[in-house]
Amino acid sequence: MITLTRLNGKQxxxxxxxxxxxxxxPDTTITLTNGKKFVVRESVEDVMSLVETFYRNISVLGLRREAEGSDVERQ
Structure with missing residues (x-):
């Protein structure tokens, strides 16, 4: 899960x-696979970074959490 902020300030x-x-x-709009949309304060780049961190934490990107800081060859 990632934490985002609606335009009204609610997380x-x-x-x-x-x-x-x-x-x-120009506001960042997130579209889900079911078609639902969310408009958030975070930039596109910030959302992408949060998503990447989330994927790493659940090992979707093939890099274990404990290996993130080491010199492990990325596949």
Whole structure:
């Protein structure tokens, strides 16, 4: 799960696995696989970074958490 901020300042958590698309219109709009949309304060780059960290934490990117800081060859 990633924590994001709605335009009204309220934070919420979102399961990043269901993110299909992230765009700037100019506000960052996240579209889920079910078509639901969220407009958030975070930039597209910030959302992408949060998603990448989430994927690493659940080992979706093939890099174990304890190996992140080491010189492990990435596959």
């Amino acid at each position: 919420f958590t979102l399961n990043a696995i269901y993110i299909e698309q992230v765009e700037a219109f």
